[in-house]
Amino acid sequence: MKIEKKFKNLIKEARKTILFKEEKEGINLNLVKFIKENPVVRNPILERPLYNPETKSSFKIIMNYLFEKRMRAFAFLAIAILLFGGAGISFAAQGSLPGDPLYPVKVGFNEKVLRMVLFSDEAKAKYDIQLVQLRLQEAEKVAVDKGLNSAKTAELKNLLDQHIADAKSHLGNIKNSNAADIIANIDSELESSLAAHSQILGKIADVQKGQDKTAAFVKNILSDVQEKTDKARIDIKNNYSKLSGQSSADILSSAEGKLKSAGNKIKEVANFIENKKSNVSESAYNAAKNNLKIANDEISDGQVLLDAKSYNDAFDQFQAAEQTAQKTKIYVQQGANLKIELNIPEIQIKKDADSENSDSSNINQQDNTDQNRINRINKNISNQVEINPQIKNIIN
Amino acid sequence: MSDKDKKEKQFLEAYNKFSDAIFRHCYYCIFDREEAKDFTQETFLRAWKYLSEGKEVKNIRAFLYKIANNIIIDNSRKKKSISLDQIIEKGFSPKIDEREKTENYFSGKEIIKIINSLDGKYRDVIVMKYIDDLSSKEIASILDETENNVYVMIHRGFDKVRKILEEQEK
Numbered sequence: 001m002k003i004e005k006k007f008k009n010l011i012k013e014a015r016k017t018i019l020f021k022e023e024k025e026g027i028n029l030n031l032v033k034f035i036k037e038n039p040v041v042r043n044p045i046l047e048r049p050l051y052n053p054e055t056k057s058s059f060k061i062i063m064n065y066l067f068e069k070r071m072r073a074f075a076f077l078a079i080a081i082l083l084f085g086g087a088g089i090s091f092a093a094q095g096s097l098p099g100d101p102l103y104p105v106k107v108g109f110n111e112k113v114l115r116m117v118l119f120s121d122e123a124k125a126k127y128d129i130q131l132v133q134l135r136l137q138e139a140e141k142v143a144v145d146k147g148l149n150s151a152k153t154a155e156l157k158n159l160l161d162q163h164i165a166d167a168k169s170h171l172g173n174i175k176n177s178n179a180a181d182i183i184a185n186i187d188s189e190l191e192s193s194l195a196a197h198s199q200i201l202g203k204i205a206d207v208q209k210g211q212d213k214t215a216a217f218v219k220n221i222l223s224d225v226q227e228k229t230d231k232a233r234i235d236i237k238n239n240y241s242k243l244s245g246q247s248s249a250d251i252l253s254s255a256e257g258k259l260k261s262a263g264n265k266i267k268e269v270a271n272f273i274e275n276k277k278s279n280v281s282e283s284a285y286n287a288a289k290n291n292l293k294i295a296n297d298e299i300s301d302g303q304v305l306l307d308a309k310s311y312n313d314a315f316d317q318f319q320a321a322e323q324t325a326q327k328t329k330i331y332v333q334q335g336a337n338l339k340i341e342l343n344i345p346e347i348q349i350k351k352d353a354d355s356e357n358s359d360s361s362n363i364n365q366q367d368n369t370d371q372n373r374i375n376r377i378n379k380n381i382s383n384q385v386e387i388n389p390q391i392k393n394i395i396n
Numbered sequence: 397m398s399d400k401d402k403k404e405k406q407f408l409e410a411y412n413k414f415s416d417a418i419f420r421h422c423y424y425c426i427f428d429r430e431e432a433k434d435f436t437q438e439t440f441l442r443a444w445k446y447l448s449e450g451k452e453v454k455n456i457r458a459f460l461y462k463i464a465n466n467i468i469i470d471n472s473r474k475k476k477s478i479s480l481d482q483i484i485e486k487g488f489s490p491k492i493d494e495r496e497k498t499e500n501y502f503s504g505k506e507i508i509k510i511i512n513s514l515d516g517k518y519r520d521v522i523v524m525k526y527i528d529d530l531s532s533k534e535i536a537s538i539l540d541e542t543e544n545n546v547y548v549m550i551h552r553g554f555d556k557v558r559k560i561l562e563e564q565e566k
Contacts, residue, residue, distance in 0.1 A: 003561045010507040011526045017423055018416040019433065027437045031411060034441050040400045040448045257430075264434060 025123040033130070037333075038275070097138050098152040107159060121170040122182050128167035129190050135159050136197035137334065139221050143204045144338050148217035157224050164190070164228065180246065181254050184239040184319070185261070191232035192323040196330035198225045204340070240316060251311040258318040259302065262325070266295050269325040272332065279336035288332050295324040407447065410456050411440055417457075417528060418464050424511055424523045425468045435471070439464040458534045461524070465538055472516075510560050518553035525550050 019027070094110060096102040111131060118124050139156050142148050167190065171183050201222040208215040246254070273288045280288075302317030335341070418439050422432035442463050446453075453459045511519055520539065524530045532550065536543045 003558055003565070006561055007526075007557060010510070014424065014507045014527050015420070015529075017420045019419045019436070023433055024415060027415065027433070027440070028408070028411060030437060031408070031440055031444070035404050035407070035444055035448075038445060038448055040403050041450055260430060260434070 022120045022122050025118060025120060026126070029123060029126055029130075037272070097142055097147075098155055099142070099147060099149075121173040122186075125167045125170035125174075125182075125186050126189075128163045128170065129186060129193065131163040132160060132167070132190065133193045133197075133330075135163065136193065136201075136225065137337070140197065140200055140204060140334060140338060143201065143208075143214070143218045143221070144340060146208070146214045148214045148221070150217065153217045153220050156221060160224070160228065180239070180242055181257060184236070184254075184315075185258075187232060187235045187239055188319050188323055189326065191229065191236055192326040193330065194225055194229040194232055195323075196327040197334075198222065198229050199327075200331070200334050200338075201225060207340070236319075240312070248309075248311060251315065252306075255302070255306055255311045255315040255318060258315050258322070259299065259306070262295070262299055262302075262318040262322040265322045265325045266292055266299070269295075269329045272329055276332050276336045280332055281335075281341055284332065284335050284341065288328050291324055291328040295321040295328070298324060403447070407444055410460070414457055414460055415440070418460055421461060421523060421528050422464055422468060424508075424527050425465075425520070426471070427508055427512065431471075435464060435467050438467050442467075455534070455537070458530075458537050461528065461530065461534070462538045465520070506564075510557055513560060514553060514556055518549060518556060521546060521549040522553040522557060525553075 094106060096106050115124060115127055118127055135156055139148075142152060167186065171186060174182055201218060205215060205218045205222055208218060270292055273285065273292070277285055298317055298321035302314045302321065305311075305314035305317055415436060419432055419436040422435040422439075423429060426432060426435070439460055443456075443460055511523060514522060521535055524535045524538065525532070530538070532543050532546045535541075535550075536546045539546070541549075
């Protein structure tokens with residue numbers, strides 16, 4: 001009896017094991033993002049519920065029948081907008097773009113309501129970074145449709161400023177022991193998004209050059225995004241200095257955490273590229289896959305640095321791999337969404353001593369952060385490293 | 397609300413309801429908090445991928461456990477088994493409440509020691525039966541076993557647990 005009781009108590013303790021609030025919110029955010037990128041495929045089977053409840057009332061069966069026909073659903077939506085205003089409008093506003101009558105509902109109401117369900121500063125900061133990405137996607141969509149004007153440009157720039165300021169303010173409130181890692185991760189994501197979208201906007205500006213008066217507005221947003229990218233790079237440099245001030249055990253743990261998250265990001269992007277294969281050109285698909293191989297090389301380089309106990313540089317290297325994968329994802333995503341050929345840039349790391357003198361106009365060597373990283377690798381890596389076999393399998 | 401939105405909402409509700417349980421299941425099968433977190437996320441991503449293609453699921457809870465179990469099996473094939481010392485060395489932190497951390501540390505260590513000393517097949521059923529609180533029918537569907545086999549495994553697994561606890565008492 002005593003044994004049973006002891007076992008029961010142990011089980012009781014084991015059942016207290018749960019996700020931390022921040023972890024649960026973090027996964028939730030990733031899940032929402034994934035759902036958005038992989039929406040429900042419309043087919044007749046989906047008219048059925050997602051999963052069968054144990055019991056199904058006749059009321060539910062009748063309701064399912066009533067709402068099976070799309071026309072009735074549309075009619076219902078129209079009535080909702082007419083009768084109930086708020087909820088219907090809010091729903092209809094979700095897909096709106098700058099300049100649309102419902103756009104202020106989307107940015108002024110829907111997005112603020114969604115923010116209210118997030119508790120931690122980390123989750124709120126991540127949410128703000130996602131809003132930055134969304135604004136940039138909207139800017140690109142309107143630019144491709146040649147719909148930019150001074151009002152829309154000013155609105156988008158203001159919103160970008162606001163989201164970045166909000167994210168920074170939440171990051172400033174994070175005081176726990178992982179604060180440095182969290183801030184580094186979020187700043188890195190912001191920089192990747194800004195840099196990738198800056199490339200895309202640059203491409204759109206090039207295509208529209210001299211064709212249309214809206215091209216000037218594209219250039220205006222582009223220069224704003226480039227400025228923000230530069231600021232984000234400075235933040236990353238500052239984070240790097242802060243990280244250097246930690247104990248070596250802390251830096252090691254940060255580097256190991258970054259290794260894991262970079263590996264996961266590469267896996268995620270590899271799956272994403274495969275899913276979007278039919279929506280992008282063959283050359284874009286191949287360039288994206290090549291970029292992932294480069295990200296994988298960066299991981300391998302980082303592992304060498306980790307083994308050499310150069311934890312700071314290893315962290316930096318894993319972060320670079322994560323950024324390479326993130327940027328690749330954005331190129332593929334927008335290439336598919338905007339239906340334009342983006343000529344996905346191939347991010348190359350030269351390991352020879354001449355790399356410092358490489359062409360500064362080359363987008364692959366465009367910033368000092370990358371250059372410093374390359375120089376550090378040159379210093380630390382003498383032998384060719386092997387591709388991490390686990391990730392190689394995913395990419396091939 | 398459109399059908400699409402309803403399905404997304406239903407799925408996110410399932411996440412809120414079952415994510416802790418799936419995480420716990422993963423944790424007590426692999427004893428690595430970070431990896432358990434990754435496996436939990438992977439479980440829900442795979443589940444959504446399946447459901448978004450219009451495929452139907454009768455019991456979402458059992459379905460999630462089945463995916464989680466497949467992820468654990470796939471990964472355990474790639475990894476060597478881990479000793480209790482390694483688990484402790486990596487840091488045992490399965491509790492959420494800092495105030496309870498010290499007292500729970502010892503019972504946590506004990507349950508890990510017991511579960512870790514069971515053979516894989518018994519460990520799975522003991523975790524599912526007692527920690528996950530799944531019915532024998534659900535365990536049978538997750539493991540693709542008959543209910544009778546599951547009863548036998550639970551019984552034998554519990555006998556082993558009892559022996560370990562008796563040894564500790566001596």
